[in-house]
Amino acid sequence: MTPRLVRSMARLPRALVLTGLLATAGPVALRAQGPSGTIEGQVRDTGGAAVAHARLRLTGTPYATVADSLGRYRFPALRPAIYHLRVTYLGYAPAAVDSVKVQPGRTTVVDVALVPVGVEIQEMTVVAAANALVPRDQVTSKRLIAGTYTDRLPRERTVSIAAMQPGTRSFEDASVTTGATAAEFGNAAGGVVAITGASGTSAAAPPAGESYARIHDNPFLDVIGNPLSTFGIDVDRASYSNIRRFLAQGRLPPPDAVRIEELINYFDYDYPEPAARSPHPFTVTTEVAVAPWAPAHRLVRIGLQSRRLDVSQLPPANLVFLIDVSGSMGTPNKLPLVKESLRMLVEQLRAEDRVALVVYAGAAGLVLPSTAGDRREVILAAIDRLGAGGSTAGGAGLRLAYATAREGLVTGGNNRVILATDGDFNVGLSSDAEMERLIEAEREHGIFLTVLGFGMGNLQDAKLETLADRGNGNYAYIDGLAEARKTLVHELGGTLFTVAKDVKLQLEFNPARVASYRLIGYENRMLAAEDFADDAKDAGDLGAGHAVTALYEVVPVGATPVARRPTDSLRYQRVSMVTRAGQGDELLFVKLRYKAPDGRTSRELTHAVPARVRRASDDLRFISAVAAFGMILRDSEHRGEVTLADVLDVARRSVGEDRHGYRAGFVAMVEEAIRLTPVAD
Numbered sequence: 298m299t300p301r302l303v304r305s306m307a308r309l310p311r312a313l314v315l316t317g318l319l320a321t322a323g324p325v326a327l328r329a330q331g332p333s334g335t336i337e338g339q340v341r342d343t344g345g346a347a348v349a350h351a352r353l354r355l356t357g358t359p360y361a362t363v364a365d366s367l368g369r370y371r372f373p374a375l376r377p378a379i380y381h382l383r384v385t386y387l388g389y390a391p392a393a394v395d396s397v398k399v400q401p402g403r404t405t406v407v408d409v410a411l412v413p414v415g416v417e418i419q420e421m422t423v424v425a426a427a428n429a430l431v432p433r434d435q436v437t438s439k440r441l442i443a444g445t446y447t448d449r450l451p452r453e454r455t456v457s458i459a460a461m462q463p464g465t466r467s468f469e470d471a472s473v474t475t476g477a478t479a480a481e482f483g484n485a486a487g488g489v490v491a492i493t494g495a496s497g498t499s500a501a502a503p504p505a506g507e508s509y510a511r512i513h514d515n516p517f518l519d520v521i522g523n524p525l526s527t528f529g530i531d532v533d534r535a536s537y538s539n540i541r542r543f544l545a546q547g548r549l550p551p552p553d554a555v556r557i558e559e560l561i562n563y564f565d566y567d568y569p570e571p572a573a574r575s576p577h578p579f580t581v582t583t584e585v586a587v588a589p590w591a592p593a594h595r596l597v598r599i600g601l602q603s604r605r606l607d608v609s610q611l612p613p614a615n616l617v618f619l620i621d622v623s624g625s626m627g628t629p630n631k632l633p634l635v636k637e638s639l640r641m642l643v644e645q646l647r648a649e650d651r652v653a654l655v656v657y658a659g660a661a662g663l664v665l666p667s668t669a670g671d672r673r674e675v676i677l678a679a680i681d682r683l684g685a686g687g688s689t690a691g692g693a694g695l696r697l698a699y700a701t702a703r704e705g706l707v708t709g710g711n712n713r714v715i716l717a718t719d720g721d722f723n724v725g726l727s728s729d730a731e732m733e734r735l736i737e738a739e740r741e742h743g744i745f746l747t748v749l750g751f752g753m754g755n756l757q758d759a760k761l762e763t764l765a766d767r768g769n770g771n772y773a774y775i776d777g778l779a780e781a782r783k784t785l786v787h788e789l790g791g792t793l794f795t796v797a798k799d800v801k802l803q804l805e806f807n808p809a810r811v812a813s814y815r816l817i818g819y820e821n822r823m824l825a826a827e828d829f830a831d832d833a834k835d836a837g838d839l840g841a842g843h844a845v846t847a848l849y850e851v852v853p854v855g856a857t858p859v860a861r862r863p864t865d866s867l868r869y870q871r872v873s874m875v876t877r878a879g880q881g882d883e884l885l886f887v888k889l890r891y892k893a894p895d896g897r898t899s900r901e902l903t904h905a906v907p908a909r910v911r912r913a914s915d916d917l918r919f920i921s922a923v924a925a926f927g928m929i930l931r932d933s934e935h936r937g938e939v940t941l942a943d944v945l946d947v948a949r950r951s952v953g954e955d956r957h958g959y960r961a962g963f964v965a966m967v968e969e970a971i972r973l974t975p976v977a978d
Contacts, residue, residue, distance in 0.1 A: 332401035337371040338408040340364045340384060342777070343629045345753075347545030348411055349779040349962070351386040356393075366779070366962030367545050367969055375399045384409050387637075387778060413633035502551055509553040510759035512820050514933050517813045517852065517859045520806045526816055527803040527824040529836030530601070530845045531556075532791065533762065534784075535750060535774035537563040540930070541962075542753065542776040544969040550930060554758065557927035558818030561846050564923070564959055566916045568602030568844055578796040578891075579603040579839060583906045585884060586913035588850055589921050589947065590928075590937035595851040595910060598917050599802065599887060605842035606790045613710040614650040614793065615667070619698040620683060621718035623658040627685035630776075631752035635717045636680050638749065638781035642715075643677060645789055646670030653701045654679050657694025658686060667705040695732060699739045706743070709895075711794050713770065714739075717749045720757025736768040737835075743895060745838075746770040747792060749784070762821075769798055769838050787957065791840030797891040798838040799899065802847065803829040805886045810854060810908050815935065817848040817924050829890060832899050839891070848924055850935070851884070884908035919951040919960060926967060941971045 340351040347368030354361040355372065358380070364370040382394040389411035399405055503509055518526070536559035543550040568582045579601045588594040618639060626632040646652065650670030655663055665679040698714045706712055736746055746768025748761045756774075765772035771792060773784045784792055801824060806814055816823075828834040839845065852859055885906045890899040913921070926944045928936040945967045952960045 332377070333374045334377055334399035334401060335371065335373045335404040336375060336380065336382070336397060336399060336407060337404060338369070338406050340368040340370065340386075340409045340411060341545070342389065342634075343410050343412055345546055346542055346630045346776050348386055348389065349777055351384055351389075351409075351411065354383050356381045356383050365965050366541065366958070367965050369965070377401050382407060382409075384411065386411060389413055389778075413629045413637065503554065504754060506754045507756045508759055509551060510762070510821065512553050512556065512931070514931065514935060515816045515818075515820055515823070517815045517850075517935075519813050520808045520811045524805055524808065525803055525826045526806070526814065526849070527801065527826050527829050528816065528819045528847075529822045529824060530800045530802065530839065530847075531558050531819060531822050531837050532562060532839060532843050532845055533559050533765065533772045534563045535758070535762065535772045536560060538776045538780045539750075539756075539758065539774045541966055542774070544966055544973065545776075546753075547973065549970065549973050552931045555927050555930045556818060556821075557924055557931070558822070558847070560923050560927045561818065561848065561920055562844065564844075564919070564963075566600060566602075566844055566846065566920070567914075568600045570602055570604050577900070577902055581887065581889065581902070581904045583887070583904065584914060584917050585906065585908070585910050586917055587910060589918075589943075590925055590939040591850070593852075593856045595853060595884075596913070596917065596921060597849040597851055597885065597906065598920060599804075599847045599849075599906075601800075601839065601843075601845040601889075603791075603796050603839050603841055603843050606794070608645055608647070608789060611711065611790060611794050611841070613707050614646070614670070615702060615705045615707045615710055615712045616650065616793070617653045617655060617698045617702045617705075617714045619694055619714050619716045619718075620654065620656045621658075621694070621716075622656045622683055622685050624686055625719055625755045626752070628752060628754075631719055632683060632685045634775060634778070634781070635749070635751055636683060637778055638775055638785060639680050639717070640677060641778075641781055642785040642789070643670075643673055643680070645786060646673070646676075651705055651707075652676055653705065655694060655698045655701060656683065657697075661693040661697045663697065663701060667701065692732065692735075695735060699735070699744060702739075702744045703742065712744045713747055713793060714744060714768070715747045715749065715793075716764070717751060718761070719752040719755040720750060720761045732764060733767045736764060740767070740769045745795060748772045750774040766837075767835075769795065769835075771838070771840065783957070783959075788840075788842065791843040794841045795838045795894045796841050798894055798896075799832070799834070799836040800839050800845075800889065800891040801829050801834075801836045801899075803888045803890075804849070805888075806851075807883050807885060807908075808854075810884050811851050812854045812856065812858060813852045815850050817850060817935075818927070819847065829888070830899075832892070832897065846920060848920065849885075882907050882909070915951045915953045918947055919953065922948040922951065922967075923963065926963075926970070930970070941967060941974060945971065 336355075340348045340353070342348055347366075349364060349366045349368055351364040351368065351370075352361070353364065353370050360372055360375070362370055362372060377399050380397045380399060382397055384392045384394075390413075392409050392411055394407055394409065397405055397407055536554060536556040539554055540550045540560070543554070569580050571577060571580050582598075582600040582602070584598040586596050588596040620635060622632060626635070643652070648669055648671040651667045652665070652670055653663065653667045654665035654676070655661060664682070665676065668675055670676075695714075698716075702712055702714055740746070746765060747770040748765040748768075750756060750758065750761045750772065762772045773780070773792070775781050775784065803826070822837065824834065824836070883905050887904040887906060888901060889903075890901050892899050922944045925936065925939045926941070929939065929941055929944065945964065948960070948964050948967060952964065955961055
């Protein structure tokens with residue numbers, strides 16, 4: 298995509314651009330003659346999570362659009378009239394909003410909450426008796442046309458369409474007609490989640506009931522005393538979608554929910570795949586450019602890319618779905634979303650694949666014995682029967698799931714337990730240490746673990762990440778059906794099929810070129826130097842089609858040194874000798890070790906990185922924007938003078954092809970963070 302085209306797209310209404318889709322007909326093409334009005338708002342589910350890419354249509358007109366990755370939509374330049382809005386999305390009951398009045402020079406705000414299909418409810422219809430009105434000069438300002446949030450506009454009143462508390466039949470200024478009884482709402486109710494105003498507030502602590510491991514940013518290290526940097530890869534992406542969930546709820550995330558490497562690794566990059574006859578299952582790509590937040594420093598990118606495999610090329614799968622059906626999973630963004638996510642996965646299965654379904658609450662049970670993947674109607678019927686209730690016997694569920702996987706073990710196949718939960722293990726085998734030992738023992742039998750986190754309020758992020766790490770699997774947070782489709786459809790091979798396990802990197806920095814360095818992110822993946830060659834030491838695993846990126850900020854020799862913790866000088870030795878290789882043009886030397894999925898002995902490959910600095914590629918500029926975004930959300934001491942406005946500018950100019958609209962979704966997240974960040978007086 299050319300820079301000119303990117304700039305042109307930036308001038309289009311956001312709801313069309315941010316999904317990567319340009320509507321052939323709609324409010325862009327058909328503008329009112331004379332004074333016009335606007336309809337805008339946000340689509341969420343009844344749990345408060347944004348519904349990305351929901352489809353919206355003004356019935357009886359050619360106007361249609363698609364919500365962006367934060368569920369926001371906008372119909373600009375409408376003729377003054379009464380409109381009828383219909384909202385649809387896979388897995389949710391359609392919603393209709395009648396009598397939406399558009400007046401000249403005014404904006405009508407209609408926020409819609411969709412009800413998951415798993416909650417028994419017919420189409421909801423709302424008659425909008427009052428609308429939020431915004432002066433025309435604020436709607437048509439140049440800043441808004443450029444893509445800035447319309448949420449900056451003052452809103453006098455919002456018509457919010459959502460599931461109600463049992464027994465409730467109406468909203469203020471809106472009447473509701475629905476075919477569902479109050480009892481049918483059940484736990485799906487819970488009221489409307491308030492949207493934070495334009496000033497916004499930052500959540501210094503995680504919501505009650507949620508837990509995150511403490512993160513301390515990696516410091517700058519002197520090369521003379523610390524020539525080696527060693528860590529295991531991380532292909533998890535849970536932090537990114539979890540941050541998106543916080544932003545969609547109108548709040549900034551707690552700092553420890555921000556794992557920068559997971560933000561960076563959420564996206565695909567232009568890395569070459571390994572050649573057909575390559576002895577290694579992935580390629581290594583490196584790049585050196587100027588660090589945008591510290592121009593005197595260098596930014597070093599190391600990228601790994603595994604071979605992409607079509608579903609038909611994957612080995613036979615022996616999958617055991619382990620589903621948490623405890624009482625804490627009763628809300629719409631938990632078990633109903635789990636069921637819809639699993640339905641997507643089932644559609645990808647083949648006759649040679651097999652699926653079993655284990656559930657756990659007060660006790661564990663086998664709902665579906667191992668069944669051929671092409672018997673979709675049987676598998677889907679078992680999923681449809683799932684319901685929430687009881688306490689959480691997580692340990693019993695894990696034992697039963699692994700026993701079921703062992704019974705159906707496929708030699709040379711993909712044997713995996715897929716755990717779907719909010720992480721609320723509170724009965725039975727509940728300590729992390731006990732579960733870790735169980736999972737580590739099973740991975741030695743070739744049974745890996747994928748963890749899918751759902752919901753809010755009980756999310757035990759640290760526990761779920763640990764379980765996936767110990768199980769040679771990956772951890773994803775599913776905040777909506779769009780993320781489920783990304784994880785379980787678009788990236789099915791990477792989610793379910795490992796091509797290399799225990800992947801470790803060790804970088805040696807050239808003291809003649811580098812004064813100090815720091816690894817950006819991967820704080821909980823750091824290893825001791827001696828762990829690199831120790832095949833007994835566990836590390837991250839790489840799935841088919843996965844890309845892994847690591848960033849280092851490097852301070853060149855001669856640049857102004859950064860402030861760092863002082864260390865005492867050595868009494869008995871000095872480390873200052875530079876070898877002949879160090880006198881050359883190399884900036885650093887990369888070594889990688891990995892094992893085959895069923896292997897016990899690692900292989901090594903190496904890659905020298907020259908010191909030449911080039912103009913940053915679009916990929917690296919986008920990566921730097923994502924990294925800076927993470928540092929700002931973490932309030933990192935290493936963020937320099939970079940601002941969210943800087944991040945937004947760089948991200949917009951480096952969106953690139955963006956086939957699935959994921960990068961445009963990141964732009965929307967940055968804009969939302971800007972809106973939620975308090976403005977200094």
